[in-house]
Amino acid sequence: MSDVVRYTYRLRPGAAATAALLAEWGRCRFLWNEAVHQQKVGAKPTFGTLSKMLTEARAQSAWLRAGSQVAQQQTLRTYAASLRHSFTVHGRERPTVKTRKRSLPSMEYTLRGFTITAGRLRLAGGVTMPVVWSRDLPSPPTSVRVYQDSLGHWYASFVVRREAAVVPEASGVIGVDWGVRTTATTTDSRFDLPYLGHRKRCAAELARAQRKMARRRRPQGHTQSNGYRRAKHAAAKLHKKAARQNSHDSRLWAKRVVDHQVIAVEDFKPTFLARSTMARKATDAAIGAAKRELIERGTRAGRKVVLVPPAYTSMTCSSCAVRAKQRIGLNVRVFECAACGFAACRDLNAARTILATVERNRAGADDVRHAITSLRGAGSNAVRAGNPPDSSAGEALRPQSAATRAANS
Numbered sequence: 001m002s003d004v005v006r007y008t009y010r011l012r013p014g015a016a017a018t019a020a021l022l023a024e025w026g027r028c029r030f031l032w033n034e035a036v037h038q039q040k041v042g043a044k045p046t047f048g049t050l051s052k053m054l055t056e057a058r059a060q061s062a063w064l065r066a067g068s069q070v071a072q073q074q075t076l077r078t079y080a081a082s083l084r085h086s087f088t089v090h091g092r093e094r095p096t097v098k099t100r101k102r103s104l105p106s107m108e109y110t111l112r113g114f115t116i117t118a119g120r121l122r123l124a125g126g127v128t129m130p131v132v133w134s135r136d137l138p139s140p141p142t143s144v145r146v147y148q149d150s151l152g153h154w155y156a157s158f159v160v161r162r163e164a165a166v167v168p169e170a171s172g173v174i175g176v177d178w179g180v181r182t183t184a185t186t187t188d189s190r191f192d193l194p195y196l197g198h199r200k201r202c203a204a205e206l207a208r209a210q211r212k213m214a215r216r217r218r219p220q221g222h223t224q225s226n227g228y229r230r231a232k233h234a235a236a237k238l239h240k241k242a243a244r245q246n247s248h249d250s251r252l253w254a255k256r257v258v259d260h261q262v263i264a265v266e267d268f269k270p271t272f273l274a275r276s277t278m279a280r281k282a283t284d285a286a287i288g289a290a291k292r293e294l295i296e297r298g299t300r301a302g303r304k305v306v307l308v309p310p311a312y313t314s315m316t317c318s319s320c321a322v323r324a325k326q327r328i329g330l331n332v333r334v335f336e337c338a339a340c341g342f343a344a345c346r347d348l349n350a351a352r353t354i355l356a357t358v359e360r361n362r363a364g365a366d367d368v369r370h371a372i373t374s375l376r377g378a379g380s381n382a383v384r385a386g387n388p389p390d391s392s393a394g395e396a397l398r399p400q401s402a403a404t405r406a407a408n409s
Contacts, residue, residue, distance in 0.1 A: 002161045003300065006136055011121065011146070011154040013129040020127045021154070025105035026073040027067040033097050035079045068124035070113030080107060106147040114144050121146075121156055131156060139163040150236040167301045175260040176294070176354025177313065177347050178270070180278050183285045184253070185347035187355050193253045198245040199284040202238050209235040226364065238300035246286035247293070254294040258301045264358040265294060266350070267307040308354045317342055318352030 013021060029056065037047045038053075054072060058064045064072070084093045114123040122128045123146070141158035148154050175187045184193035199206070212231035218224055257263065268291070273282035298305040314335070315324040319342035328335070328346070335349040336342075342354075 003164045004159060005162050006157045007135070007141075007160055008132060008157045010132040011129050011156050012132065013127075013154055017127050017129045018154075020125065021107075021148075022105065024067050024071055024127075025109060026124070027064055028071055028098070028107055029098050029103065031072055031075050032079055032095075035076060036095055036097050039083065039094065045080065045083065047077050050076040050080060068109070068113055070109055070124050071075055071107045074108035074113075075109065080318050100369060104148050104150065106145065108143060108145050112144050113232040116141075129154075149240070150231065151240055170259050170261045170301075170303065172260045173263040173264070173358070174260040175351040175353075175358075176255060176257070176289045177266050177354055178268040179347050180273075180281050180285055183287060184290060184349060185345075185351050186257070187348070187351050189348075191253075191257050193249070193290060195281075196246075196249055196286055198242040199239075199280075202242060206235060206238045209238065209251065242284070243286070243289075244274035246284075246289055250286065250290040251297075251349075253290065253355055254297045257294060258298045258303055260303065262295070262304045262306070262358060264306050264308055264355045265291065266310050266313065266354050268310050305356045308357050312348060313350045313353045313357075316353045318344070318349050318356055321356070 030090045033048055034053075035045050038050075043049070051073060054064075054076060058072075060071065063081075079164055081097055109123060113359045115122045116131075119131060119133060120128050121131050121144070137158060137160055139161045141160050143159045145157040145159075146154065147157070173187075174191060179185055181195060182192060183195050186192055205245055209231050213228060213235060216225055216228040216231060219229070269289065270282055270287045273279055276282075295307075306365065314328055316322070317324075317335070317337035319337060320340040322337060322339040324338070333346050335344055342349075
């Protein structure tokens with residue numbers, strides 16, 4: 001059995017190769033923005049229609065013909081997939097225009113558009129560049145994504161097949177609730193992910209770099225100075241360092257959590273926090289990165305990962321499943337149930353509530369997100385997922401009353 005994974009390597013393109021890559025990105029960005037325009041005017045930009053439009057445009061434009069048809073087709077294919085995903089999952093969100101200043105170059109090539117010869121990557125159009133082979137590829141790649149990060153570094157991400165590692169059997173269940181004070185609160189305190197504050201430690205240095213940018217910034221329409229570019233690079237380097245630290249910590253934490261067979265994860269979307277007073281700390285917590293890492297590792301290990309909607313999880317008692325009548329403010333950190341008198345940390349109670357909603361026939365992370373249901377009627381309209389059945393876990397996850405837990409203990 002094999003898995004489809006990505007192997008990423010650093011590229012060292014010269015001046016000519018860099019100019020060719022940026023020119024190719026300009027063509028791909030133009031096609032993406034044209035597809036967005038077609039969608040706005042009421043057309044149905046499927047990949048078939050976009051491909052026909054590309055053929056007609058290349059016949060009329062020498063500028064488009066000078067680029068790689070493979071990269072241009074993959075750009076339109078990515079747009080069509082993104083548009084289809086937005087209809088099925090997000091509902092109203094659509095792909096937006098990629099501006100020259102705010103979007104980073106990223107191009108896809110299939111087997112017809114690249115080769116690897118003598119340790120160098122050769123793209124369509126005769127663009128060659130050396131690759132920093134930090135490790136060997138497990139198999140011949142089927143596609144590659146060439147992209148540039150905020151520091152100006154170029155990378156090549158190859159899609160390859162790798163033999164699946166033997167994952168040991170696991171037991172036990174765990175619930176995960178996301179927060180700002182503690183990034184991830186679980187039903188077992190040994191697996192909590194505390195707020196580490198990597199960006200907070202470099203905040204003073206980052207502020208100095210941003211002040212330099214503000215002082216050296218020239219008016220719009222003028223070429224920026226080398227001093228401004230150096231200050232911008234220093235600020236981007238600090239952001240990149242904190243992001244890598246968060247990714248590293250999330251990877252280590254997720255590796256420990258996937259030792260459980262059933263993982264109930266709050267389907268929390270932290271985007272709205274960017275418009276609140278907690279924006280800086282929420283960004284530093286990197287909830288989205290930790291959530292993606294946990295879901296990816298759990299699914300790859302064959303665990304049952306269940307996404308639970310966050311609605312009413314902080315208002316529902318994990319002991320008697322009674323929902324509070326009024327919304328609990330964020331300043332209240334202790335949950336107290338008016339029905340049974342149960343009291344616990346707010347985040348711990350939410351994690352236990354998330355775990356209690358999981359039934360053995362609920363949808364997994366690879367399915368569409370299920371609708372929120374109450375704890376008592378969770379199994380009535382559940383959707384069967386492609387996860388392994390676990391009847392014992394289903395019995396263990398049903399909420400118990402205080403009298404039953406006292407008798408069991």
